[in-house]
Amino acid sequence: MAHLNGHSVDNPPKEKPRTHLTDVGERELYFKGLEIYERDGFCSTCHQRDGKGLTASGFPPLAGTKWVLGNEDRLIKLALKGLMGPIEVLGKQYPGQVPMTPYEGLLSDEEMAAVLTYVRNSFGNVASAITPEKVKSVRALTDSKSGFYSPEELLKQHPHEDIVQ
Numbered sequence: 001m002a003h004l005n006g007h008s009v010d011n012p013p014k015e016k017p018r019t020h021l022t023d024v025g026e027r028e029l030y031f032k033g034l035e036i037y038e039r040d041g042f043c044s045t046c047h048q049r050d051g052k053g054l055t056a057s058g059f060p061p062l063a064g065t066k067w068v069l070g071n072e073d074r075l076i077k078l079a080l081k082g083l084m085g086p087i088e089v090l091g092k093q094y095p096g097q098v099p100m101t102p103y104e105g106l107l108s109d110e111e112m113a114a115v116l117t118y119v120r121n122s123f124g125n126v127a128s129a130i131t132p133e134k135v136k137s138v139r140a141l142t143d144s145k146s147g148f149y150s151p152e153e154l155l156k157q158h159p160h161e162d163i164v165q
C-alpha cells in the first residue's frame with residue numbers, strides 16, 4: 001500500500017506542520033513563513049530550526065525573546081536592515097561581532113510579514129501576526145537608513161516593554 005501511494009516505507013511523509021493561529025489569513029502567512037524560515041541562508045541557518053540559536057557561534061535564540069515577542073516596528077527594522085553590535089538576549093550578552101543578514105532586498109512585504117508571523121508564533125512563542133501593510137510602512141519609514149542597525153540604536157527608538165517576560 002505504501003508503495004502504491006508513492007511513499008517508501010522507510011521514509012514516511014513529514015508530519016504536517018500545525019499552528020495555534022485560527023484566522024485564515026494569519027495561518028496562510030504562518031505556513032508561508034515556515035517555508036521561508038527554513039530556506040538555505042535564511043533564519044534557520046543561524047537561529048536553528050527549533051529557534052534555540054547557536055549560542056557558541058553568536059547566534060541568539062528566537063524562542064521567548066523580547067526582540068521577537070515585543071514591539072513590531074523594532075522587529076521589522078532589524079529584519080529589514082540586519083543587526084550588529086553587542087546585544088543582550090534572555091539575560092545573556094553577545095559581543096555582536098557576527099552581523100545578522102539584512103533581508104530588505106531579499107523578501108517582499110508579504111514574505112517578510114510571513115516569516116515574522118512565523119517566528120512570533122513558533123518555538124512556544126505567541127504574539128500578534130505581522131501584516132504586509134505594517135512591513136510596507138516600516139520599509140518606507142526606514143528607506144533612507146543605510147547599514148545595519150545596532151541593538152543600542154533600536155532600543156533608543158523602541159525601549160523594551162515590561163509586559164514580556
Ligand code: HEC
Nearest residue numbers: 042043046060061065067068083084085087096098099100
Ligand atoms: C547569518 C546568520 C543569521 C541569519 C541568517 C539570521 N540571523 Fe537573526 N541574528 C543573527 C545574529 C548574529 C544576531 C545578533 C546580532 C547582534 O549581535 O547584534 C541576530 C539577532 C536576531 C534577532 C534579535 C535577537 C533575538 O535573538 O531575539 C532577531 C529577532 C532575529 N535575529 C531574527 C531573524 C530572522 C527572523 C531571520 C530570518 C529572516 C534571521 N534572524 C536570520 C544572525 C542571523
